[in-house]
Amino acid sequence: MIKDIRSYKLCYEGISDERDALAIKGLAEHPMEIVVTEIETSDGYLGYGESLAYGCSDAVQATLEKILKPLLLGEDEELIGHLWEKMYKATLRFGRRGIVIAGISGVDIALWDLMGKKTKKPIYKLLGGSKKRVKAYITGGYYSDKKDIDKLREEEAYYVKNGFKGIKVKIGAKSMEEDLERLKAIREVVGEDVRIAVDANNVYSYEEALEMGRKLEALNIWFFEEPIQTDYLDLSAKLALELRIPIAGYETAFTRWEFYEIMRKGAVDIVQTDAMWTGGISEMMKIGNLAKVMGYPLIPHYSAGGISLIANLHVASALGLEWIEMHLRKNDLRDKIFNKKIPIEDGHLVVPDSPGLGFTIRDEVFEKYTCK
Structure with missing residues (x-):
């Protein structure tokens, strides 16, 4: 009780x-x-x-x-x-x-x-999962007055040096030409074997997203995340049809009903959701299974504390997902909330085997x- x-x-x-x-x-x-x-x-x-x-x-x-x-x-x-x-x-x-x-x-x-x-039992086993590790891509490449191109290259090279095979870079705050130069510089330092995705955080108009998407295709970008506002599902579907680059999103949607419309309309090529705001583990599992039924890959979103990261990881294991998002920005609510560190092995998050979430909160x- x-x-x-x-x-x-x-x-x-x-x-x-x-x-x-x-x-x-x-x-x-x-x-x-x-x-x-x-x-x-x-x-x-x-x-x-x-x-x-x-x-x-x-x-x-x-x-x-x-x-x-x-x-x-x-x-x-x-x-x-x-x-x-x-x-x-x-x-x-x-x-x-x-x-x-x-x-x-x-x-x-x-x-x-x-x-x-x-x-x-750990949550992933209660959900029917068996996967012990999930590949993480690292979201970085944020804008900063202290970060020039050289600093950006150093940052992304650090992620790759630590075994991560996927990275995501923020775009949309500078001109398209400036953002493309940032991406070209990153590609030079990480090589062709590392996947590079981009995230516009919903700021483009349809016309801007279409123009930028065509430029991104020439750089062999992995996916184009949240190019326009989540409200414009029909326009996002048009983008997905017009562009070869996969459209990813929309983490800013909630519950299975919104995600059903996203998938039904073909507004994305890759589904992204997060247990901390879509309705928890229960709802994320429903969205993930719906994505399976409708033929969409799902990559869990992440941007906040350690509890939500681990909740997403259990769901990723249960659904047998290939990738999960991770940040390495300094963040005590991720790194110091638990009594032990979240284990990372060769660019993979390790799914905890202890009961429940698998971690205890620091007193x-x-x-x-x-x-x-």
């Missing part, structure tokens, strides 16, 4: 001045900010989940405390699917995406962590990183 639910707003202040295109075009770069959900059962188990909270942690926490918690207290924590539907239906008038689904995501991940701990985390 669920005895209590607690939530914690965590912020990391050590983020550098690195920015993506969305930040430079007038919208603030999100802080490294998450909401962690802690669920306690009557028999003494604790489960942990993570919610998307890019500058909106107050609202996410309020949703957890005032709306979701009263729905869940006294319920059987093992009825994960039932509890997901209860939360989703109860928030009909104001949910469906955004902050409410972020709150549900954190609860769902925590419930799966609990289930694993109670059964003494001092909630005090040390509480948002001011």
